[in-house]
Amino acid sequence: MKEEKSPNVTEKNEINTKSTEVEEVDVGFDDDEVELVVSDLDDTSENEVERSIPEEWKGKSEKEIALLFEIQDLKNKLETSEKEWFEKYARLQAEFDNFRKRSLKEKDDYIKFASSQLILKLLPILDSAELMLKNLEQELEPNEFKGIQMLFQELFGVLEKEGLTPIKAKGEKFDPFVHEILTIEYTDEYPEETIIEVFQRGYRFQDRILRPSKVKISKIKKEEEKKLDSEREE
Known part of the structure; x- marks a missing residue:
């Protein structure tokens, strides 16, 4: 003898199946889609905060406000660019000043070296002149010796002005x-x-x-x- 299915059980299963289908339809978004929607909402809220309309612009048309925002953006870019160029100019100016100072020092050192080499070659002549004066002091008359001595002193005075001591x-x-x-x-x-x-x-x-x-x-x-x-x- 076959058992008959209870109509109550069948109806109950149909109800459970339908409720499951309804639940699946209600949750009809993937996780990625949910994150995308949330991020879009966040971006929109951030843009609204960033581009909040100043009080003095209220009452103007959307086109005017858009133009004012463009002008403001250009102004900000120009200010940033001006600051960057000023910093570059200041850096280049400092480098040029340092280069000029180094060049002047190198030139001065070269002149000193060249002068010192020339005077170094003249020192044996000074030694000979000094020895000659000692010998002539005993041989010449005072007036004659004085003239030669003054000539030697004049020559040494020129070298002394150049820095020789x-x-x-x-x-x-x-x-x-x-x-x-x-x-x-x-x-x-x-x-x-x-x-x-x-x-x-x-x-x-x-x-x-x-x-x-x-x-x-x-x-x-x-x-x-x-x-x-x-x-x-x-």
């Missing part, structure tokens, strides 16, 4: 930066390392040593050295 030596304490030792004399008459004789005058040219003075300096013997000397003499 003699290095102090005799009576000074030895300085390894400006003096060169040729001989040493052991004596108690002078303090230790005093320059007691100058063999060749040294010169400065502006801020550099052109030639050191060649000198003789004093040395004080120690007691042990004195005893050894006395023993040798005996």
Whole structure:
């Protein structure tokens, strides 16, 4: 004997199926589509905030407002562009000033070097003239010697104006930066390392040593050295 299906059960299944179909139709958007709609809404709200109409523009037509927004955008772009160009100009100006200063310094250094090389070649002539004056002082009459001496002083004065100056030596304490030792004399008459004789005058040219003075300096013997000397003499 076959069992008959209950009409209540059939109706119940049909109702459940329909309700399921209705639920699927109600949720008819994909996740991506939902995100796109939300993002569009966000963009719209942002644009509305960004492009909010100023109070003084209210009452104008949409076309006028659109033109005013375009003018405002152009003005903002021009201000940004002007600032960028000004910064570029200031940077280029600073680079040019630095280049000009470097060029002037290099030119000045080159002139100093060229002048120093020329004067360095003239130093032997000055040495000869100075030695000649010492010899002529004993041979010539005072008036004759004075004329030659003035000529030498005039020549040296020209070089002095260019920056040539003699290095102090005799009576000074030895300085390894400006003096060169040729001989040493052991004596108690002078303090230790005093320059007691100058063999060749040294010169400065502006801020550099052109030639050191060649000198003789004093040395004080120690007691042990004195005893050894006395023993040798005996």
